[in-house]
Amino acid sequence: MDLLSLFPAWLLEQGPAFVIVLPLLMGAITAILPSRTSAWWVCLIVTLLCTVTSFGLLLQVYSEGTSVYTMGGWDPPHGISLVLDVLSAPVLLLIAAMAVVTTVYAMPSTIAEIEPKKRAPFYAAFLLCFAGLMGMVVTGDAFNVFVFLEVSSISTYALVAMGAARDRRALAAAYNYLILGSIGATFFVIGLGFMFMETGTLNMADMSRILAELDGGSRVAKVGFGFIIIGLGLKLAMFPLHTWLPGAYAYAPTKVTVFLASTATKAALYLLFRFTFTVFDPSYDYVIVVLTYLLTGVGVVGMVFASLQAIFQTDARRTLAYSSVAQVGYMLLGIGLATAAGIAAGYLHLLNHAIIKGGLFLAMGAFWYRFGITRLSDFNGLSKTMPWTMGAFMISGLSLIGVPFTAGFVSKVNLTIAAADKGWWWAVAIIVVTSVLAIIYIGRILLAAYFGSPPEIDGEVVKRNEAPLMMLVPMWAMALLSIAIGSNILDLGDFFVTASERAAALLVGSGA
Amino acid sequence: MFSVIFEQYNYAVVIILMMTGLYVVFASRNLIKKLVGLSLFQTSVFLLYITIGKVSGGQPPIIVETHGGDHALLEPVLVAAAAPNDAAAYAGQSDILYSNPLPHVLILTAIVVGVATLAIGLALVVRIREVYGTIEEDGINALDYHYNLEGTDE
Numbered sequence: 001m002d003l004l005s006l007f008p009a010w011l012l013e014q015g016p017a018f019v020i021v022l023p024l025l026m027g028a029i030t031a032i033l034p035s036r037t038s039a040w041w042v043c044l045i046v047t048l049l050c051t052v053t054s055f056g057l058l059l060q061v062y063s064e065g066t067s068v069y070t071m072g073g074w075d076p077p078h079g080i081s082l083v084l085d086v087l088s089a090p091v092l093l094l095i096a097a098m099a100v101v102t103t104v105y106a107m108p109s110t111i112a113e114i115e116p117k118k119r120a121p122f123y124a125a126f127l128l129c130f131a132g133l134m135g136m137v138v139t140g141d142a143f144n145v146f147v148f149l150e151v152s153s154i155s156t157y158a159l160v161a162m163g164a165a166r167d168r169r170a171l172a173a174a175y176n177y178l179i180l181g182s183i184g185a186t187f188f189v190i191g192l193g194f195m196f197m198e199t200g201t202l203n204m205a206d207m208s209r210i211l212a213e214l215d216g217g218s219r220v221a222k223v224g225f226g227f228i229i230i231g232l233g234l235k236l237a238m239f240p241l242h243t244w245l246p247g248a249y250a251y252a253p254t255k256v257t258v259f260l261a262s263t264a265t266k267a268a269l270y271l272l273f274r275f276t277f278t279v280f281d282p283s284y285d286y287v288i289v290v291l292t293y294l295l296t297g298v299g300v301v302g303m304v305f306a307s308l309q310a311i312f313q314t315d316a317r318r319t320l321a322y323s324s325v326a327q328v329g330y331m332l333l334g335i336g337l338a339t340a341a342g343i344a345a346g347y348l349h350l351l352n353h354a355i356i357k358g359g360l361f362l363a364m365g366a367f368w369y370r371f372g373i374t375r376l377s378d379f380n381g382l383s384k385t386m387p388w389t390m391g392a393f394m395i396s397g398l399s400l401i402g403v404p405f406t407a408g409f410v411s412k413v414n415l416t417i418a419a420a421d422k423g424w425w426w427a428v429a430i431i432v433v434t435s436v437l438a439i440i441y442i443g444r445i446l447l448a449a450y451f452g453s454p455p456e457i458d459g460e461v462v463k464r465n466e467a468p469l470m471m472l473v474p475m476w477a478m479a480l481l482s483i484a485i486g487s488n489i490l491d492l493g494d495f496f497v498t499a500s501e502r503a504a505a506l507l508v509g510s511g512a
Numbered sequence: 513m514f515s516v517i518f519e520q521y522n523y524a525v526v527i528i529l530m531m532t533g534l535y536v537v538f539a540s541r542n543l544i545k546k547l548v549g550l551s552l553f554q555t556s557v558f559l560l561y562i563t564i565g566k567v568s569g570g571q572p573p574i575i576v577e578t579h580g581g582d583h584a585l586l587e588p589v590l591v592a593a594a595a596p597n598d599a600a601a602y603a604g605q606s607d608i609l610y611s612n613p614l615p616h617v618l619i620l621t622a623i624v625v626g627v628a629t630l631a632i633g634l635a636l637v638v639r640i641r642e643v644y645g646t647i648e649e650d651g652i653n654a655l656d657y658h659y660n661l662e663g664t665d666e
Contacts, residue, residue, distance in 0.1 A: 143618055150625040157632050164639065169659070171640045172652055178636065179537060179546055182629050186554055189622060193561050196615070 004063055007056035015057045016069040016082035019050045019096065020135045020148075027127035036110070036119035043123040044103045047130065051096040058089040062502075068140065076140065077203035083140030086502040087278075087347075091270045092137050094354055095263045099130050105362055105474040106255040112369050113166050113253045122162055126255070128155040133267045142279070143202045145271060146189050149235065153181045156264065160252040166368075173247030180244040184234025187227050194224030195279075208279045216284030228275055229290060236268035238295075238332065239302025242325045249321035250374075254365030257317070261324055261361055262354035269331055269350055273343070277507035282338045296336030300430050303329035307437035311444070316367075316376050319441050320360055323400065326434060327353045333427060334415055341418035344497075344504035349411035351496055352399075352485060356408055359396035359478030363389050366467035366475065379445055380452030381462070388476075389467045390449050395479035397442040399486065402435050406486035410493060414500075522563040529556035541649040543640065547633045554626045558619045565615035573613035 004012075011018065026046045033039045061067060066085040070076065084092070103126075114122050132152025136145055157178045163170030196202060198220045199210040211217050230241070237245040245265075249257050276295075282288045303326050310322035327349070334346020366389045367373040367382065383390045399406035402413075412431060419427040454462045466472070484492040517524055529552060536549025637647055644652050 143621075147621055147625070150629070154625075154628050154632055157636070161636055161639065164643065168643050169656055171636060171643060172656070175543060175633070175636045175640065178629065178633050179550060182550055183534075183537065183553070185625075186557055190557055190560065193557065193564065193615075197564050202614075202618075 004056065004059045007052075007059075011053060012056050012060050014069075015053045015060075016067070016084055016138050017071065019053050019057075019092065020082075020131055020138060022046055022049060023127045023131035023134065024151075027124045027131060030127055031121055031124035033120045036116060039120040039123040040103070040107055040110075043106075043127060044100070046127060047096060047099040047103050050130075050134065051093070051100050054089070054093040054096040057084055058093050060084075061086055061089040077201045077206040080144055081140040081203065081205075082138045083205070084138060086499070086506050087273060088137050088270065090351060090499045090503065091266060092134060094351060095130070095133050095137065095267065098259060098262045098354060098358060099126075101358065101362075101474045101477065102255045102259045105258070105365070105471055107470050108468045109254045109365050109369060109471065114162055115165055118162060118165075122159070122253075125155040125158045125162075126259070128152075129159060129259070129264075133263055136267045137270055140204050141202055142192050142195065142204050142207060143189075146185065146192060149188065149268075150185055152264065152267070153185060153235075156248075156256070156260065157181070159256040160248050160260075163252040163256070166253075167251045169247065170251035173244075173251045177244040177248045180234055180241070184231045184241075186231070187234065188231030191224045191227030191229075191231055194220050194227065198224060204274070204279050208281070211280065211284075216281075216286065221280075222286045225275075225280055225286060225290070229272075229294070232268055232272050232275065233298075236265045236272060237325050237328050239298045239306065239325065239329060242302070242306070242328075245325060246318050246321040249324065249361075250315060250317040254361065254368065258358050258361045258365070261320075262358035265324070265328060266350050266354050269328070272335065273347065273503075273507060276335060277343070288338065291336050291338045295332045296427075299329040299332030299336055300427065301329075302326060302332070303430060303434045304437075307434045307441070310441040311437065313441075314376055315374055316379065316445055317361075317364055317374050319376070319445070320357065320364065323438065323441065324353075324357055326438075327357070327400075329434075330412070330415060330431070333431075334418065337418055337422055337424070339418060339422055340501075340504045340508045341414070341421055343507055344500040345411060345415035345418045347503050348414055348496060348500035351500065352407040352411045352482070355478050355481050355485070356396050356399045359392060359475055359482060360400065362471070362475035362478060363393035363396065366471045369471065370465050370467055371462075376445065376448065378455075379448040381454030382449040382452075384454050385462055385464050386466055387464070388472055392472070392475040392479040393449075394446055396475075396482060397446060399479075399482040401438045401442055404486070405483065407482040407496075409486050410497065414497070522559070526556050526560045526563070529553075529559065543637045543647045543649065544634075547630060547637070550633070551626065551630055554622070554629075558622060558626075561615040561619045561622070565612045567609060567611045570609045570611035573610040 023046050026042055030039050030042050033042065061084050066083065068076070069082040071080040071082065074080070110119055110122060129152045132148045132155065135148030136152065139145055139148060157174050160177055161171055161174035192202070195207060198217045199207045201207050201210060211221060234241045249261055252260065276282070276287060276291060280287045282291060306322045306325035306329065310319045310326065313319040313322060330349050331346045334342045334349060337343070367386065370386060371378070373379065395406070399408040402408040412435065416428050416431050419431070481492070484490060485496050486493065488494060533549045533553030533556060536552065537546050540546055540549065640652065641647050644655055646652060
């Protein structure tokens with residue numbers, strides 16, 4: 001591939017370590033930088049470098065296959081390895097790209113949302129969170145996953161709490177997230193303990209091999225699997241364990257909300273893919289039982305209930321947050337199908353939903369930035385006062401519903417076909433019903449914005465006041481990307497579909 | 513029945529601590545008490561890891577200087593790390609049986625993570641106390657009730 005030859009060999013060779021170490025180091029340096037502007041520049045340059053590297057790594061994985069990087073030259077299973085394959089490389093690029101998008105957006109939004117002296121630490125915590133998420137995706141060592149999970153989680157608690165400058169409820173939300181997030185991570189580490197007892201290794205590839213030799217392992221492995229699923233379930237907001245999510249998304253600073261919504265739960269979902277299909281395998285009877293009954297069950301129930309809850313929110317950010325819980329249900333349904341088509345559809349929806357929900361929350365932040373609007377009752381006439389922002393919101397919103405020629409349509413259709421192929425017609429029905437529910441909760445906002453008239457303040461109609469360019473560019477990038485995927489402009493749609501199919505082929509293929 | 517409990521009393525301790533911790537987290541409405549419960553819960557996991565590192569009859573994993581400080585001595589330690597439950601795997605290579613040091617290393621990391629979580633949790637409670645003037649969950653919910661409904665204070 002021509003593009004690949006543009007990347008220097010050393011960067012591709014050291015890339016997996018580079019994308020973790022760079023933000024980790026620069027995070028520490030950013031924390032002591034004096035001014036906000038320099039912190040922003042450092043953050044932008046670091047995330048850009050990581051995005052370029054991730055893109056190179058993705059191309060490398062596609063042309064040369066799975067790459068294993070041995071930390072410090074210690075071979076696995078003794079040493080810690082970083083593994084990049086067709087499953088992890090797209091998620092890696094997604095996280096890095098979303099970090100760039102939110103950093104560009106953060107220039108105006110943090111000025112409005114964060115106190116001046118806290119801005120440098122804000123970017124530092126963001127870089128730490130970024131490093132943790134990249135690490136979660138890249139690492140091939142199960143305990144390393146826990147460490148990176150906590151690196152990203154702990155910085156996220158601080159980031160969410162920084163929303164207190166504009167809404168005091170951010171503090172209680174961050175506290176709730178801390179309690180539940182720590183319980184989730186601890187469940188995960190208990191599960192790892194059981195897996196270590198069973199297999200005596202922490203390297204994921206090695207663990208998978210030993211488990212296959214043991215034919216799924218004894219009751220210890222089953223208990224370990226249960227703990228790991230519940231731990232990850234808390235992190236990825238699986239339906240009954242999602243209670244931390246609406247508060248954390250609604251009251252965090254916009255940059256954090258966008259980044260969390262489009263990457264943090266996605267990284268945890270990636271781990272769910274990794275653990276259920278690579279480390280464990282659906283051919284073990286306890287795994288397939290959990291996939292078919294538990295993950296599908298909570299996925300479907302979550303789709304319906306979270307969509308219903310989204311309809312009855314008065315705060316638009318909470319509507320979108322509950323919608324995120326519902327969308328996680330689609331991805332869980334894809335995993336629960338446990339067929340190549342189902343996994344591909346779930347994985348595709350993971351990528352698409354990151355772009356869609358990112359665009360929606362970016363627009364939501366702009367509404368607050370100009371008019372202080374978060375409540376649904378204040379949306380009247382926003383299409384006249386902020387036409388461009390509302391336009392981007394509408395496109396992403398339609399994509400969330402699954403209107404044809406948008407990204408949401410592609411993944412929902414793929415998921416529907418996968419469910420129908422397996423004969424799960426009830427699941428098809430539920431996908432349709434929840435899409436109708438999505439029309440209602442997105443439609444409420446669009447209706448008020450496009451058919452309401454702008455409010456009058458002191459007898460004067462509120463004038464047009466568009467969001468700054470640095471906010472418009474990221475949200476339109478998301479909206480246009482969503483259309484490009486849905487309409488297959490520049491072959492982007494094919495690229496995403498192929499990426500998800502290759503990831504699914506890897507996961508199903510490893511089940512031999 | 514009782515012999516099982518006495519032989520595996522370490523697990524009994526772990527389970528009791530774990531359940532106590534979880535119960536405290538969910539049952540108490542005081543933010544500090546919740547953090548105490550969380551720490552207790554995490555501590556039980558440290559204990560679980562440390563007890564599984566023990567190999568019956570094994571001595572502390574410090575290399576015994578019988579062969580003149582040869583680097584080849586590292587080999588049994590590595591083999592032990594690869595197969596902690598399999599005494600035979602490294603019994604053939606060295607006549608000294610070591611306990612598995614790996615869980616201890618892991619738990620050192622987990623302890624640091626636990627301290628960081630506790631620190632940020634306490635910092636949050638301090639901020640909540642400053643803003644709300646209470647650290648009782650019911651009090652915070654009561655103060656936010658109007659705010660949630662109307663989007664304004666009072």
